[in-house]
Amino acid sequence: MNSPNSFRTMPDERGHFGDYGGRFVAETLMPLILDLEKEYRAAQADPAFKAQFDDLLEHYVGRPSPLYFAERLTEALGGAQVWFKRDELNHTGAHKINNCIGQILLAMRMGKTRIIAETGAGQHGVATATVCARFGLPCVIYMGATDVARQAPNVFRMKLLGAEVVPVTSGAATLKDAMNEGLRDWVANVHDTFYIIGTAAGPHPYPELVRDFQSVIGKEARAQMLSRTGRLPDLLVAAIGGGSNALGLFHPFLDDPDVAMLGVEAAGYGLDGDQHAASLLGGFPGVLHGNKTYLLQDEDGQITEGHSISAGLDYPGIGPEHAWLKDMGRVEYTAVTDDEALDAFQLLCRTEGIIPALEPSHAIAAVAKRAKEMRDDQIILANLCGRGDKDIFTVAEKLGVEM
Amino acid sequence: MTRLSSAFSKPHPALVCFLTAGDGDTAANLDALVAGGADVIELGMPFTDPMADGPAIQAANLRSLGAGTTTADVLGIATAFRQRHPDVPLVLMGYANPMVRRGAEWFAAAAKDAGVDGVICVDIPPEEDDALGPALRDAGIAPIRLATPTTDDKRLPAVVEGSQGFLYYVAVAGITGMQQAAIESIEANVSRIKRATDIPVAVGFGVRTPEQAAEIAQVADGVVVGSALVELVAEHGADAPAKLRELTAALATAIRAAR
Numbered sequence: 001m002n003s004p005n006s007f008r009t010m011p012d013e014r015g016h017f018g019d020y021g022g023r024f025v026a027e028t029l030m031p032l033i034l035d036l037e038k039e040y041r042a043a044q045a046d047p048a049f050k051a052q053f054d055d056l057l058e059h060y061v062g063r064p065s066p067l068y069f070a071e072r073l074t075e076a077l078g079g080a081q082v083w084f085k086r087d088e089l090n091h092t093g094a095h096k097i098n099n100c101i102g103q104i105l106l107a108m109r110m111g112k113t114r115i116i117a118e119t120g121a122g123q124h125g126v127a128t129a130t131v132c133a134r135f136g137l138p139c140v141i142y143m144g145a146t147d148v149a150r151q152a153p154n155v156f157r158m159k160l161l162g163a164e165v166v167p168v169t170s171g172a173a174t175l176k177d178a179m180n181e182g183l184r185d186w187v188a189n190v191h192d193t194f195y196i197i198g199t200a201a202g203p204h205p206y207p208e209l210v211r212d213f214q215s216v217i218g219k220e221a222r223a224q225m226l227s228r229t230g231r232l233p234d235l236l237v238a239a240i241g242g243g244s245n246a247l248g249l250f251h252p253f254l255d256d257p258d259v260a261m262l263g264v265e266a267a268g269y270g271l272d273g274d275q276h277a278a279s280l281l282g283g284f285p286g287v288l289h290g291n292k293t294y295l296l297q298d299e300d301g302q303i304t305e306g307h308s309i310s311a312g313l314d315y316p317g318i319g320p321e322h323a324w325l326k327d328m329g330r331v332e333y334t335a336v337t338d339d340e341a342l343d344a345f346q347l348l349c350r351t352e353g354i355i356p357a358l359e360p361s362h363a364i365a366a367v368a369k370r371a372k373e374m375r376d377d378q379i380i381l382a383n384l385c386g387r388g389d390k391d392i393f394t395v396a397e398k399l400g401v402e403m
Numbered sequence: 404m405t406r407l408s409s410a411f412s413k414p415h416p417a418l419v420c421f422l423t424a425g426d427g428d429t430a431a432n433l434d435a436l437v438a439g440g441a442d443v444i445e446l447g448m449p450f451t452d453p454m455a456d457g458p459a460i461q462a463a464n465l466r467s468l469g470a471g472t473t474t475a476d477v478l479g480i481a482t483a484f485r486q487r488h489p490d491v492p493l494v495l496m497g498y499a500n501p502m503v504r505r506g507a508e509w510f511a512a513a514a515k516d517a518g519v520d521g522v523i524c525v526d527i528p529p530e531e532d533d534a535l536g537p538a539l540r541d542a543g544i545a546p547i548r549l550a551t552p553t554t555d556d557k558r559l560p561a562v563v564e565g566s567q568g569f570l571y572y573v574a575v576a577g578i579t580g581m582q583q584a585a586i587e588s589i590e591a592n593v594s595r596i597k598r599a600t601d602i603p604v605a606v607g608f609g610v611r612t613p614e615q616a617a618e619i620a621q622v623a624d625g626v627v628v629g630s631a632l633v634e635l636v637a638e639h640g641a642d643a644p645a646k647l648r649e650l651t652a653a654l655a656t657a658i659r660a661a662r
C-alpha cells in the first residue's frame with residue numbers, strides 16, 4: 001500500500017477511511033445524517049462555534065489538562081521517560097466530556113430538543129447527562145442491564161443529573177445492545193432528537209466529528225511537550241474501546257514521522273480464546289452500527305460478545321479510522337489482559353498517587369512493557385483518559401477485598 | 404416476466420408476508436403462508452443486532468440464532484422452498500453484515516443458486532450501494548430498496564435508481580412492530596413515490612389486521628405484514644401453521660376485496 005502524503009486528510013467526501021467507515025444506516029436516518037454533516041461543516045466554518053466550544057472547555061471542563069512527567073513510575077520501570085496527558089482531571093473524570101460539549105452545541109444549532117446516548121462504563125452517559133443538565137435539555141441514556149448492575153455509581157450520577165437511564169435487556173445487555181436501542185429510539189424520533197455517540201464510530205460524520213472534538217487532547221499535548229522539552233515524544237500510547245481518546249491524542253501527531261503510536265485493545269482473559277474485546281487484533285472487517293470496520297464476529301457475520309474487565313473497552317467494534325490506520329501501518333496495535341491492566345492500575349496508584357480508570361490502565365500496562373525496551377532519553381506520552389473512582393468496586397472484587 | 408413482476412401484475416395488490424428463517428418449523432410455516440394466499444415471501448435472515456426491528460422480530464432473531472441457525476441453513480430453507488414452490492417469489496431481508504461476510508459476490512451467487520428473487524438490506528442505503536448492489540444486479544437478483552417518511556423529494560431519485568422488483572415504503576419513521584401510520588400520510592407518500600418510479604410500491608411497518616391491509620391495498624401495489632405473523636410463530640410453536648394460514652387468508656381476502 002502506498003503511503004499517503006498526509007494521514008490527516010481522512011475521511012473522503014463519502015465518509016470513507018480507505019475501505020472503512022461510510023454510512024450504513026437505515027433509510028430513515030439517512031436524511032438526518034446528511035443534515036448533521038451539513039451542520040457540522042457550517043459549524044467548522046463558524047468562529048462563534050469554535051469560540052463557544054473553547055470557552056466551555058476552558059471554564060467548564062477545566063482545560064487545558066496538565067502534561068505530567070511521571071517521575072517515580074519512570075524510575076520504577078527503568079527505561080524511557082513516561083509522561084501523562086491528564087484528561088482524568090477533566091470535569092466528570094474522563095475525556096468523554098470533550099466530545100459531549102461539541103455534540104450538544106451541534107444539537108442546539110440543529111434545533112434539536114431531546115438528547116439520547118448509549119453508555120457502557122457509564123462515563124459517556126455521565127458526560128452526556130452533564131451537558132444536558134448544563135444546557136437544560138431532556139436526556140435518555142441507554143445502558144445494557146449487565147452494565148447497569150456493574151456500574152451502579154455512574155447510574156446514580158446520571159439520575160442525579162436528571163437523565164432517564166433505560167436498562168437494555170436485549171441481546172447480551174451490554175454496550176452494543178445499548179447502541180442498538182439508541183438507534184431504535186433515534187429512528188422513531190428523528191424530528192426532535194439528537195444522538196450523542198460516545199466514541200469515534202458510527203455512521204459518517206460521527207467518526208470525524210468525535211475525533212475532531214477529542215483532538216484537543218493531542219493539540220494541547222503536542223504544544224505542551226514542545227514547550228516543556230523542546231521536542232516531540234517518541235511514542236504515544238492510548239487505550240482503545242471505540243477509539244476516541246486514542247484518536248484524540250494521535251491525530252494531531254499523525255504527520256510527525258518520528259512519533260510512533262501504539263493503540264492498546266483489551267485482551268480480557270487472553271487473545272487465544274474468545275473472551276476478549278480486541279476487534280483489530282482478533283476480529284475481521286464487517287458492517288455494524290453504521291460503519292464498516294473490524295468487528296468481533298463469527299464466520300456467518302454474527303456479532304460475538306467480547307469480554308473485558310473494563311466496561312468501557314467491552315465493545316465488539318472499533319472506530320473506522322483505526323481500522324484504516326492499522327491497514328496503513330501508521331499506528332501499531334497491541335492488547336493487554338485483565339490481569340496486566342489490574343497490575344498496572346495498582347502500580348500507578350502506588351508510584352504516582354493517581355488512581356486510574358481501568359481503561360487507561362490498559363495503556364499503562366503497555367507503557368510498562370515498552371518503557372523497559374527504550375532508552376532513558378526517549379519519551380513515552382500516554383493518555384490518562386479517565387480516573388478510577390468508578391472502578392474501585394470492580395477492582396476490590398477482583399482483588400478479593402470486601403468493602 | 405420475473406417471478407416478482409408476475410406477483411405484482413395480478414389483478415389485486417400483492418400480499419407480502421415476512422417470517423424469520425430458522426424460527427420454528429420455517430418450511431411448514433412458509434407453506435402455510437402460501438396456502439393462505441401470500442403473493443411474495445420475505446424471509447428474514449437472523450442477525451444478532453437487528454437495529455431496525457421492534458421487540459417481536461428482535462425476539463424471533465434471537466430464537467432463531469439460539470436454535471443454531473446459520474447462513475447455510477437460511478439458504479437451505481430458501482432452496483427447499485423454491486423446489487416446493489417454483490412460482491412464488493422469495494425475497495431475503497436482513498442486515499448487511501451476514502450478507503457481506505464472505506463477500507458480496509459469494510452471497511449473490513449463493514442466493515441465486517437458492518432461487519432467491521430479491522434482497523432487502525436494511526442498512527445499505529443508496530450511498531453505500533457498492534457494498535452489495537452491483538453483485539446482486541450482476542447475479543440477476545433484485546435489490547429492493549426502502550423509502551421512508553423521511554425520504555424527501557431530493558433523495559427519492561437516488562433511492563429509486565438501481566432499485567428493482569419493488570420499492571418497499573416503510574410507513575412509519577421507526578422500527579418494526581410499531582403502530583400504523585395514518586392512511587392519509589401513506590397515500591400521499593405512495594403517490595409521491597409513484598411519480599418518481601414505475602416499479603411497484605409495497606407498504607409495510609405497522610400493518611397487522613385485514614382492515615389495515617385493505618385500506619393500504621387501495622393506495623399501494625402491495626402490503627407487507629411481518630410482526631403480526633412472527634408473533635403467531637412465537638405464540639403457537641408447532642401449531643403455528645394453521646394460525647398463519649388463517650391470518651394470511653384473511654389478509655388476502657381483504658386485499659382482494661379492496662379494489
Ligand SMILES: Cc1ncc(COP(=O)(O)O)c(C=O)c1O
Nearest residue numbers: 123241242243244245312359386
Ligand atoms: C475512561 C475511559 N477511557 C476509554 C474509554 C473507551 O472509549 P474510547 O476508546 O472511545 O476512548 C472509555 C469508555 O467508556 C472510558 O470511560
